Structures are given as C-alpha cells and as structure tokens.
Amino acid sequence: MPRVTTEIADHIAHVRLTRPDKRNAVDPDMAEAIVAAGESLRQADIRAVILSGDGAAFCAGLDVASFARFAASDPGALVMPRTHGDANLFQEVALTWRNLPVPVIAALHGAVYGAGFQLALGADIRIAAPDAKLAIMEMKWGLVPDMGGMALLPHLTRSDVIRRMTYTAEPIGAAQAAEWGLVTELADDPLEAATALAQQIAGRSPSAIRAAKALIATAESGAARADVLMAESRAQAGLIGGPEQMEVIAANMAGRAPKFAKGD
Template identity: 80%
Template sequence: MSRVTTEITDHIAHVRLSRPEKRNAVDPAMAEAIVAAGQALMGADIRAVVLSGEGEAFCAGLDVMSFAQLAAGDPEALVMPRTHGNANLFQEVALIWRKLPVPVIAALQGAVYGAGFQLALGADVRIAAPGAKLAIMEMKWGLVPDMGGMALLPHLTRSDVIRRMTYSATPISAQQAADWGLVTEIADDPLAVAQALASEIAGKSPSAMRAAKALIEYAESGASADDVLIAESRAQTDLIGKPDQMEVISANMAGRAPRFTTRG
C-alpha cells in the first residue's frame, strides 16, 4: 500500500500520509514517499497544497522499528551526505514543503511528534484539532531533532520554548502550541478548515501567490533590509500589468470570480 497519496482537484494538491495502522510513523520508505510526493508537485499546475494524515494521528514520529535498523548502520554514511541540496533525506521530509512555490497548509490531529512535528513545521500554515499533541520527541530516544526543525523553529518561536521542548520531549497541547506560535489556529475540523483556506488561496492570482511565498522566504533568510526592499519592488514590478493582475482587476470590477490562464 502507498504510504503517501496525492490527489489534485481544482488546482489544489491533497497530500495525505496513508499509514494509519502505524499512526503514519516515518520509516525510511515513508521518508522517501513524502519527499517524492513533494518533488512530484514542483512542476504541477497547482496553487495550494493541503497536507494531512489519515487516521487518528497526523504523524507519531519516527517508526520505532526503524531505530534498530538505523543504529545498526553507519551513522556517518546515513546522516551526513547532502543528498537533497543542502539537506539529507530526513531533513528534506520537512524542507521540501518550504521549497514548493505554492502555500502548504497542514491539518493536524492526534499525535504530531518528532518527525511529524518537524514535517508540520515545513508547512506555511498549521491548523490543529483541539486535542492534538505536539512534541519534539527526539530526546526521549537519546537523539536531537535533526529533520530540519532547527532551521525552521527559530522563525516561529522563542529560544526558551525551543529549548524547553527539546530538553524535555514533553508533548504540549494545541492551545499551548498556538500560544507559542507553532500552530496558526485551532479548529474542530482542521482538515475542513485547511481545505477551505486552500480553496481561498487557489482563487487568488497564482503568480502573485508564488511571488508572495518567495518574498516571505527571502525576507526570513537573513537578507538585509535594503535587499528585502529591493526584492519587494522587483516582485511587484514583475506582477503589475501582467495577465493575472489584469484579470484580478477585471474580475473585481465585474463582481465575478477571476479566471486565470497562467500557472503562476
């Protein structure tokens, strides 16, 4: 059975972790499948992605059965090679979603632990069920978070929060995660809310949406204020008067939904 399924409807890619009997835990095959799903969408005619997990949990972390397999191998050969640009396979599980040019919305329920937590961090927006539990779980197994979390977390929350969660490995509630900036909002049906948000995004200018995501990523990269201001102006120059923007103006004037012909 496929560990990840992807369905594209109305320019929205619905990507679902499909290993519910293991609470969508990540083993090497699951990691490969998640990365492959993201890579397959790079050139797709999509405007948003909804990332979810089938069953009671979004993703309960690394598959415990994989620990023996990983420990028996050569850690240097397994972890250190940069197989995906500046990342290894397991780091790319989270980072591939930041590399996608369109917004990614994660719908979170149940356990969002370890690998699952870091996967969720790769999304642009995280919608969590009230009962969701989130954790940096690696310390429980004598490890450190190593799936992109340390590249993503400092943009979302405070240093003391990162340290507390890393050192203790204690799960936190969805409300606590929201208070700490790790969850965007809480909803009784996070998948429905994520899908509604994706539909709203898909109705906006695809070229402007892609430019916005790229601009935000650049602004968060540590670029100087001068460089960010230039990047803003360049992005705007590339949008003004172009087909997508003119269609938005026409649609707004006519009181109708825009009809875009470009992929962004």
C-alpha cells in the same frame, strides 16, 4: 498500500500520509515517499497543497522499529551525506514543502510528534484540532531533532520555547502550541478548515501568491534590508500590469470571481 498518496483537484494538491496502522510513523521508505510527493508537485499546475494524515494521528514520529536498524548501521553514512542540496533525506521531509512555490497547509490531529512535528513545520500554515498534541520527541530516544526543525523553529517561536520542548520531549496541547506560534489556528475539523483556506488561496492570482511565498522566504532568510526591499520592488514590478493582475482588477470591478488562463 502506498505510504503517501497525492490527488489534485481544482488546483489543490491533497497529500495524505497513508500508514494509519503505524500512526503514520516515518521509516526510510516513508521518508522517501514524502520527499517524492513534494518533488512531484514542483512543476504541477497547482495553487495550494494540503498535508494530512489518515487514521488516529497526523504523524506519531519516527518508526521505532527503524531505530535498531539505524543503530546497527553507520550513523554518519545515514545522516551526513547532503543528498538534497544542503540537506539529507530526513531533513528534506520537512524542507521539501518550503521549497514548493505554492502555499502548503498542514491539517493536524492526534499525535504530531518528532518527525511529524518537523514535517508540519515545513508547511506555511498549520491548522490543528483542539485535542492534537505536538512534541519535539527526539530526546525521549536520546537524540536531537535533526529533520530540519532547527532551521525552521527559530522563525516561529522563542528560544526558550524551543529549548524547553527539546530538552523535555514533553507533548504540548494545540492551544499552547498556538500561543507559542507553532500552530496558526485551531479547528474542530482541521482538514475541512485547511480545505476551505486552500480554496480561498486558489482563488487569488497564482503569480502573486507564488511571488509572495518567494518574497517571504527572502525576508526570513536574514538577507540585508536593502536586498529585501529590492526583492519587494522586483516582485511587484513583475506583477503590475500582467495578465493575472489585470484579470483581478477586472473581476473586482465586475463583482465576480477572477478567471486565470492556465488550467481554468
């Protein structure tokens, strides 16, 4: 059975982790499959992505059975090569979703630990079930988080929160995660809520949504104020008067949903 499946319907890509017997734990093959799924969508005619996991958990972390193989190998050869731009394979598991030009929504339930937690951080938005548990789990195994989390966490929460979660490896509830900025919102059925949100996003101007995601990334990159302001102006200049913006105006005036040419 494949470790990851991707289905596209109504301009929304549904990416599911499909290893429920292992609580979707990540081994090297699954890491490859997650990254391949992200890369396959970069040129797709989509407007949003939903990440979810089959079974009892979104993703319970790294596959423990893989640890022995890691220990027996050359660790440097495994994690040091930059195989995906400035990242290695395991870091790209999370970062590939930030690199997509469209919004990504993670629907979280059950255990969201370690590798699963960092995968979720790669999404633009995280919707969690009230009983979901999240953890930076690596310290439990005498390791540090090394799957892109440290590049993403400082944009979401405070330093003391990152340190507490990293040092203790203690799971936190979804409500606490939301209070700390790690979860966007709670929903009894996170996949249903993620789907509704993705449908709402898919109804907006595709070019404006893509420009907004790129602009937010620039703003979060630490770029100089002048560069961020110029990026705002450049993005806006590329949208004003364009066919999609004109269709939005026409649709608003007519009280109807906009219809965008590509893929409609």
